[in-house]
Amino acid sequence: xxxxxxxxxxxxxxxxxxxxxxxxxxxxxxxxxxxxxxxxxxxxxxxxxxxxxxxxxxxxxxxxxxxxxxxxxxxxxxxxxxxxxxxxxxxxxxxxxxxxxxxxxxxxxxxxxxxxxx
Amino acid sequence: xxxxxxxxxxxxxxxxxxxxxxxxxxxxxxxxxxxxxxxxxxxxxxxxxxxxxxxxxxxxxxxxxxxxxxxxxxxxxxxxxxxxxxxxxxxxxxxxxxxxxxxxxxxxxx
Numbered sequence: 523x524x525x526x527x528x529x530x531x532x533x534x535x536x537x538x539x540x541x542x543x544x545x546x547x548x549x550x551x552x553x554x555x556x557x558x559x560x561x562x563x564x565x566x567x568x569x570x571x572x573x574x575x576x577x578x579x580x581x582x583x584x585x586x587x588x589x590x591x592x593x594x595x596x597x598x599x600x601x602x603x604x605x606x607x608x609x610x611x612x613x614x615x616x617x618x619x620x621x622x623x624x625x626x627x628x629x630x631x632x633x634x635x636x637x638x639x640x
Numbered sequence: 641x642x643x644x645x646x647x648x649x650x651x652x653x654x655x656x657x658x659x660x661x662x663x664x665x666x667x668x669x670x671x672x673x674x675x676x677x678x679x680x681x682x683x684x685x686x687x688x689x690x691x692x693x694x695x696x697x698x699x700x701x702x703x704x705x706x707x708x709x710x711x712x713x714x715x716x717x718x719x720x721x722x723x724x725x726x727x728x729x730x731x732x733x734x735x736x737x738x739x740x741x742x743x744x745x746x747x748x749x750x
Contacts, residue, residue, distance in 0.1 A: 554736055565729060565740045566684065615683060619736050627672040627736045631683040 524620045525549055528632035535606055536640055542602045543635045545616030551596035552618035556629065557589075560613040572599040606639040613637075642667040644732050646741025653720050654749050661744045663730035664712040670732040670739075673706060675715050678727045678743075687728075688715070720748045 525548040535541050545555055553574045558566040570591050571579040578591035590602040599618075603610055613636055617629035643666040653659050665673075671692040676684035690697045690704045690713065697704050701720075706713040717724055725748045731738040 556737070565742045568737070568739070571737060613681075627733045627738070628674070628686065628689065629736075629738060631685075633683045634681075636681070 524628075524630045526552075526616065526618050526630045526632040528616055528635050530635060531633060532636040532638075534638045534640065537607050538605055540602055540604045541606055541637060542600055543614055543616075543637075545599045545601070545618070545632050547597045547618045547620070547630075550618075550620045552599075552620065553596060554619045554621075555593060555599040556617045557591060557599070557601050558615045558617070560615060560634075562613075566615065569601075603637065606637070608639045611637055611639045642670060642732050642734065642739040644730060644739050644741045646730050646744060648744060649742065650745045650747070652747045652749065655720060655722060657720055659715075659717045659720050659724070659746055659748075661715045661728055661730070661746075662712060663714070663732075663741050664710075665732035665739075666711065667732065667734060668711065670734045672733040673704070673713050674731050674733065674738070675702075675704060676729045676731070678729060684729060717746075720746075722748050722750050724748050 527546045529544045555572040557569045560566050569584045572591050572593040574593045580586045593599040613634050615634040616632045646663045674689035677687045678684045688702050688704050690706050701718045703716040727743045727745050729743050730741040
């Protein structure tokens with residue numbers, strides 16, 4: 523249990539276009555999901571906290587109008603990178619909290635999405 | 641906000657030796673400390689975690705210690721194997737939100 527999927531696993535797009543990444547909790551309901559960005563050989567940097575039914579909370583320095591997050595259901599959060607530029611190329615990973623099974627802060631990570639902007 | 645420092649950034653050991661990675665955190669409200677192993681291009685994999693009301697936890701070859709007063713926690717891997725080679729991240733968590741260390745690249749030489 524506690525499986526998180528992401529789609530797509532990789533995407534290549536042209537500069538100026540928008541890309542949507544989906545994060546799904548497959549066997550549990552996730553009221554809270556997180557979106558991270560990871561550049562090569564670097565750590566995971568939290569971009570935003572996605573809460574079902576409410577607006578996402580963005581970390582300092584992350585442009586909310588550029589990285590649109592929607593958490594419309596208890597099993598799906600989406601991250602849309604708008605007007606993507608080459609510097610947005612990165613590994614985007616989501617995670618979800620499973621508070622159904624345990625009252626812990628254990629995060630379950632998706633497999634990540636490799637975004638390349640040409 | 642929380643600040644997590646992790647050392648060393650790289651660690652090379654001989655197969656069978658032990659490896660120790662250390663992290664410090666700044667926010668005394670953090671109460672959950674997971675450790676992740678990440679292989680290239682893959683998701684972080686939880687390998688062990690510890691809560692602030694516990695000082696030590698062990699799972700086979702892996703152990704974690706926590707000194708809440710000093711705000712530091714450590715990962716210990718004994719009898720290392722080549723398949724332990726990966727990047728390891730520590731994290732400090734408060735109310736579900738985690739701050740990650742910069743990672744340690746562990747190389748286990750056969």
